[in-house]
Amino acid sequence: MSGESDKLLNQTFQHLGLTFISLFLAVAIGLPLGIFIARKRKLSGSVLAVAGVLQTIPSIALLGFMIPILGIGAKPAIVALLIYALLPIIRNTYTGIVGISTEVKEAAIAMGMSKMQVLFKVELPLAMPVILAGVRTATVINVGVATLASYIAAGGLGEFIFGGISLNNTNMILAGAIPAALLAIILDAILAAIQKMNVKKFRKTLYIFPILFLVLGGFYLLPKAYGSSLTAGFTPEFMGRQDGDLGLKSVYGLKIHTIVISDAVMYQAAYEKELDIISGYSTDGRLKAFKLTILKDDKGIFPPYYAAPIIREASLKKFPELEGVLNLLAGKITDSIMTDLNYRTDYLHQTPERVAKDFLIGCGLYKSAKGGKKSVIRIGSKIFGEQYILAEMYRMLILGNTDYEVATKTGLGGTKICFDALMNDQIDFYPEYTGTGLLVLLKPDPKVSKKMAHDRDSTYQYVSRQFSQKFNIKWLKPIGFNNSYALMMRQKQSKDLDVNSITTLQQYLDKN
Amino acid sequence: MIKLEKVSKSFHNIPAVKAVSFEVKEGENLILLGTSGCGKTTTLKMINRLIAPDHGTITVNGKDIEQENPELLRRGIGYVMQNNGLFPHYTVGENIAIVPQLLKWDRKKTLDRTKALMAKLHLSDEYINLFPHELSGGQQQRVGLARALVADPAVLLMDEPFGALDNVTRASIRKEFKALEELKRKTIVMVTHDIQEAFELADRICLMDKGEIIQIGTPKSLLYQPASDFVVKFMESERRSLEFRVTTLNDLWHHLPVKNSANATVVNSDLSVWDALNCFRSVGQEIAFSTDEIQEQKSLNINDLTVAFNHYHMQYLHE
Numbered sequence: 001m002s003g004e005s006d007k008l009l010n011q012t013f014q015h016l017g018l019t020f021i022s023l024f025l026a027v028a029i030g031l032p033l034g035i036f037i038a039r040k041r042k043l044s045g046s047v048l049a050v051a052g053v054l055q056t057i058p059s060i061a062l063l064g065f066m067i068p069i070l071g072i073g074a075k076p077a078i079v080a081l082l083i084y085a086l087l088p089i090i091r092n093t094y095t096g097i098v099g100i101s102t103e104v105k106e107a108a109i110a111m112g113m114s115k116m117q118v119l120f121k122v123e124l125p126l127a128m129p130v131i132l133a134g135v136r137t138a139t140v141i142n143v144g145v146a147t148l149a150s151y152i153a154a155g156g157l158g159e160f161i162f163g164g165i166s167l168n169n170t171n172m173i174l175a176g177a178i179p180a181a182l183l184a185i186i187l188d189a190i191l192a193a194i195q196k197m198n199v200k201k202f203r204k205t206l207y208i209f210p211i212l213f214l215v216l217g218g219f220y221l222l223p224k225a226y227g228s229s230l231t232a233g234f235t236p237e238f239m240g241r242q243d244g245d246l247g248l249k250s251v252y253g254l255k256i257h258t259i260v261i262s263d264a265v266m267y268q269a270a271y272e273k274e275l276d277i278i279s280g281y282s283t284d285g286r287l288k289a290f291k292l293t294i295l296k297d298d299k300g301i302f303p304p305y306y307a308a309p310i311i312r313e314a315s316l317k318k319f320p321e322l323e324g325v326l327n328l329l330a331g332k333i334t335d336s337i338m339t340d341l342n343y344r345t346d347y348l349h350q351t352p353e354r355v356a357k358d359f360l361i362g363c364g365l366y367k368s369a370k371g372g373k374k375s376v377i378r379i380g381s382k383i384f385g386e387q388y389i390l391a392e393m394y395r396m397l398i399l400g401n402t403d404y405e406v407a408t409k410t411g412l413g414g415t416k417i418c419f420d421a422l423m424n425d426q427i428d429f430y431p432e433y434t435g436t437g438l439l440v441l442l443k444p445d446p447k448v449s450k451k452m453a454h455d456r457d458s459t460y461q462y463v464s465r466q467f468s469q470k471f472n473i474k475w476l477k478p479i480g481f482n483n484s485y486a487l488m489m490r491q492k493q494s495k496d497l498d499v500n501s502i503t504t505l506q507q508y509l510d511k512n
Numbered sequence: 513m514i515k516l517e518k519v520s521k522s523f524h525n526i527p528a529v530k531a532v533s534f535e536v537k538e539g540e541n542l543i544l545l546g547t548s549g550c551g552k553t554t555t556l557k558m559i560n561r562l563i564a565p566d567h568g569t570i571t572v573n574g575k576d577i578e579q580e581n582p583e584l585l586r587r588g589i590g591y592v593m594q595n596n597g598l599f600p601h602y603t604v605g606e607n608i609a610i611v612p613q614l615l616k617w618d619r620k621k622t623l624d625r626t627k628a629l630m631a632k633l634h635l636s637d638e639y640i641n642l643f644p645h646e647l648s649g650g651q652q653q654r655v656g657l658a659r660a661l662v663a664d665p666a667v668l669l670m671d672e673p674f675g676a677l678d679n680v681t682r683a684s685i686r687k688e689f690k691a692l693e694e695l696k697r698k699t700i701v702m703v704t705h706d707i708q709e710a711f712e713l714a715d716r717i718c719l720m721d722k723g724e725i726i727q728i729g730t731p732k733s734l735l736y737q738p739a740s741d742f743v744v745k746f747m748e749s750e751r752r753s754l755e756f757r758v759t760t761l762n763d764l765w766h767h768l769p770v771k772n773s774a775n776a777t778v779v780n781s782d783l784s785v786w787d788a789l790n791c792f793r794s795v796g797q798e799i800a801f802s803t804d805e806i807q808e809q810k811s812l813n814i815n816d817l818t819v820a821f822n823h824y825h826m827q828y829l830h831e
Contacts, residue, residue, distance in 0.1 A: 107599070
């Protein structure tokens with residue numbers, strides 16, 4: 001438990017650090033720019049428009065853009081946060097200065113003040129409440145957006161939040177979300193208080209700001225726990241799982257410098273040598289695309305993850321023909337077929353629809369849609385390529401073999417969201433993995449899970465039985481492939497270092 | 513002291529000031545008078561380089577202002593504005609001390625001068641730590657005046673200094689202004705659109721219209737030797753009261769009956785007819801004055817005054 005609270009403290013500091021380093025830079029850039037466009041008003045339109053456009057880029061997309069340029073980690077996160085903080089600061093500096101009465105400015109000039117004196121003695125102090133309001137907005141935005149920094153291995157409270165979402169662990173989500181919300185509220189209140197302070201008292205306080213920002217920013221630079229010759233990038237989900245980082249530590253005794261990163265960018269980061277070891281999925285198409293190799297799990301800590309559709313028993317009664325149709329796919333897709341299908345969507349950028357159709361035609365299962373108008377079956381999927389493809393296949397099979405209509409709700413962000421949607425009758429079925437069902441959704445006694453974790457059939461039977469009893473949800477027949485966790489590294493590096501299993505990796509790390 | 517030669521200025525190709533030339537002597541109070549948009553404020557602001565002229569030269573104290581550092585020039589010229597232009601984030605004391613600070617006076621000298629000036633301008637000591645918004649409009653305007661006067665500049669530029677005040681406050685501040693010792697030695701250029709104000713305060717008036725000077729001269733000469741119909745028309749509606757303002761009791765001496773009553777209030781012979789009329793509180797009341805040359809006193813009531821003024825006026829017009 002103390003480990004977790006250390007982690008929380010550490011993440012909070014990282015979060016503060018990210019927020020304030022970027023805020024400091026945003027003020028350092030935004031303030032002079034705001035002053036500049038207040039002088040050259042003709043430029044104000046275009047500068048504010050550009051800052052406005054930058055602001056509208058979705059945060060995850062912006063983080064994604066940064067990776068090819070700045071890699072992963074703190075740098076791209078800080079730049080992205082800086083970009084979000086820029087608009088309110090530039091705009092408020094501009095508005096604040098332009099809003100000062102022309103008489104006061106004229107008086108300042110007529111008294112014989114130089115341009116710099118007018119700026120520092122009159123314009124900035126008078127515009128300060130407005131500028132501070134901008135800094136306040138930027139701070140709150142940054143505390144929020146900084147949670148996403150964990151996607152690109154920059155740390156922060158997002159590690160808990162996204163870890164919690166993938167692990168179906170509400171406490172973990174709250175452990176990240178509550179401190180993040182509190183940070184936003186507290187910082188906002190502090191800045192609001194400063195904003196309302198008497199302008200006069202405030203003149204001296206002003207200098208505290210840059211120092212404060214730098215000190216808070218410095219939290220981020222606190223020394224990291226330990227270094228090692230190789231760097232691993234694990235997803236937030238992997239970090240918190242017994243069959244993930246925890247197992248690597250306890251079973252293999254693996255000590256490696258680890259950063260937390262989103263699986264969306266992990267493979268590319270490994271390819272670009274930002275990372276050496278990543279926690280991938282064994283059927284992921286990017287394995288092929290980025291020339292990665294799987295390290296053998298010689299002590300067997302990763303349980304099997306056989307995919308099968310799970311469906312509400314109520315839906316099975318409602319749509320009697322459905323079970324047969326969904327089982328058409330049972331046993332049809334092996335690991336290598338799935339990797340190939342994933343490769344086509346992830347790397348060749350073919351649409352999931354096309355990949356699904358090609359496959360169904362290839363094994364003679366495709367029938368054109370009957371165009372029936374009975375009732376609607378709702379298919380869910382998680383937010384990664386493989387699930388999109390499976391959802392498409394099921395859609396085509398249902399349309400081709402029954403008179404039902406289909407609504408797909410794809411891209412549900414993580415196991416918890418998907419499963420909650422199923423429990424709350426928002427969707428009828430979605431493809432789930434036996435290992436996830438066991439370890440994330442059922443969470444049995446560790447002894448129970450350990451006993452059957454490595455046996456495909458006993459896991460399947462256990463989850464089938466338990467889901468039926470506990471949730472009234474039925475596991476249909478497995479599709480065939482096993483999408484388990486796997487540690488991966490670049491093929492070339494694996495050869496160079498002669499590391500091909502987790503044990504040899506651990507031995508290599510101990511030596512270097 | 514101040515000299516403008518063929519000074520012109522256009523804004524966006526629309527001429528605002530057209531080849532204006534005039535001279536202000538040391539200690540003189542010149543008033544730029546005219547309707548809105550006549551170019552008077554532009555002319556004023558060119559003197560301390562708030563606006564740069566397109567053509568012509570301006571010299572202050574014999575030096576071409578173009579050749580001077582604008583900041584140093586402005587520190588030597590007091591400037592009073594219509595809406596006072598006080599810094600809202602500075603206290604009264606700090607506002608007044610702006611120029612001394614720029615001139616790097618020591619703290620004590622600044623404070624002594626600030627306090628002395630505030631006393632002269634009837635601003636109580638306790639205002640020194642208040643912020644401008646805590647004062648009345650009249651008090652703010654006095655602070656604005658103090659700020660302009662603090663470094664004792666030889667030249668003072670005033671842009672509608674009483675323009676934002678209500679009539680009552682305005683009249684009383686104007687009176688104080690006239691009486692202020694501090695201002696007597698100064699060369700003042702002041703802008704106003706208020707004819708009464710111009711006639712009350714000016715040594716000379718420069719009447720402007722559409723960027724040009726129509727007539728420049730003493731109030732009396734504008735009234736009695738108008739250069740054009742424009743000048744006559746400009747003053748027409750207020751002619752009678754202006755005549756009251758430019759005529760002093762001294763001027764009327766010969767038209768007043770010889771009379772001396774014991775209970776008359778003694779007044780100064782420099783008093784304008786306008787001010788003398790204001791002295792009468794009731795119809796029966798009498799005032800008395802003596803001229804400088806003859807040690808003799810004449811007393812008069814309101815009737816005597818109007819009769820004498822009419823005689824004087826008829827004679828003046830026929831001269």
